Amino acid sequence: AQSVTQLDSQVPVFEEAPVELRCNYSSSVSVYLFWYVQYPNQGLQLLLKYLSGSTLVESINGFEAEFNKSQTSFHLRKPSVHISDTAEYFCAVSRSNDYKLSFGAGTTVTVRA
Amino acid sequence: SQTIHQWPATLVQPVGSPLSLECTVEGTSNPNLYWYRQAAGRGLQLLFYSVGIGQISSEVPQNLSASRPQDRQFILSSKKLLLSDSGFYLCAWSVLNFGGEAFFGQGTRLTVV
Numbered sequence: 001a002q003s004v005t006q007l008d009s010q011v012p013v014f015e016e017a018p019v020e021l022r023c024n025y026s027s028s029v030s031v032y033l034f035w036y037v038q039y040p041n042q043g044l045q046l047l048l049k050y051l052s053g054s055t056l057v058e059s060i061n062g063f064e065a066e067f068n069k070s071q072t073s074f075h076l077r078k079p080s081v082h083i084s085d086t087a088e089y090f091c092a093v094s095r096s097n098d099y100k101l102s103f104g105a106g107t108t109v110t111v112r113a
Numbered sequence: 114s115q116t117i118h119q120w121p122a123t124l125v126q127p128v129g130s131p132l133s134l135e136c137t138v139e140g141t142s143n144p145n146l147y148w149y150r151q152a153a154g155r156g157l158q159l160l161f162y163s164v165g166i167g168q169i170s171s172e173v174p175q176n177l178s179a180s181r182p183q184d185r186q187f188i189l190s191s192k193k194l195l196l197s198d199s200g201f202y203l204c205a206w207s208v209l210n211f212g213g214e215a216f217f218g219q220g221t222r223l224t225v226v
Contacts (some may be wrong), residue, residue: 005158032213044203046214062143090156094213099145099164101207101215106198 002027004093006104013081021076021107022092033074033090034092036103044090050074061085067070086111115140119218126225132177132191134221136204139185144206146187147215148179150202162200163187185215199225 007022025031035047051058055067065076074091091104114213124133138144145164148158159172161179169179176195180188187204204218 003215034214036215043219044215044217049214051213092215094207098214099207099209099213100159100170101147101205102146102159103149103157 002031002093002095002102004091004101004102004104005109006061006089006091008107009105010108010110012110012112015083016080018079019077019081019085019093019109021089021109023074023076023104024078025072025074025091025093027093027095030096032094032096033065033067034094035059035063035074035076035088038088038106039091040087046075047089081109081111081112083113085109115202115206115216117206117216117218119221122219123222124224126194126223128225129193132189132194132198132223134189134204134223135200136187136189136218137185138187138206139206141185141206143184144181144208146181146206147205148187148189149203149205151203151220155201161187161189171217181203194225196225 003026005024013019033050034045038044040077048057048065050057058064063078065074067074078096088106088108094101116139147162148160151157163169163181166181177191202221205215207215
């Protein structure tokens with residue numbers, strides 16, 4: 001069975017502080033990993049992804065995530081957040097053999113001034 | 114360019130009535146197709162996914178079914194709706210040569226009364 005666990009449901013953080021959102025997965029086959037973001041009253045957008053190669057991937061707006069195969073994790077980090085980063089973040093895992101795409105329960109990030 | 118159409122945007126149906134939600138994709142061939150239900154605090158629950166015509170994998174035993182009569186058409190159905198079927202339903206597609214990223218429709222808000 002495949003599952004995705006986001007360990008934090010809500011993360012309040014002050015502006016310019018760092019943030020880390022944790023994601024762990026389980027799968028019997030190799031996987032592709034994704035982080036999606038959903039801003040208030042909007043649809044889901046891809047933030048970054050890991051398919052192969054370098055285990056550290058970055059987005060254009062300062063987020064990064066590192067694939068750790070031994071710990072089956074794909075944690076998302078940003079060294080300094082902005083008010084505009086307030087959103088819900090979803091970790092997702094796609095099986096490489098049949099492309100089953102499963103999502104975690106989401107982490108709500110609220111950035112305060 | 115690739116687009117995904119999902120309709121209707123909102124739907125109010127009485128208990129016991131049938132349901133048919135349709136999703137079509139344009140601009141790509143042989144996509145992987147997905148139906149999700151999004152609920153607050155529970156993320157995106159995968160309901161069905163399909164890697165080809167007539168190939169449907171069901172993830173959650175429930176009052177719903179899915180069909181893929183054409184390559185780029187995915188239909189979510191029910192013969193008799195329950196109150197618990199109320200929710201926000203999202204259709205999505207992906208292909209590996211687009212990096213496996215899932216692209217989402219605008220969603221259908223279903224209220225069963």
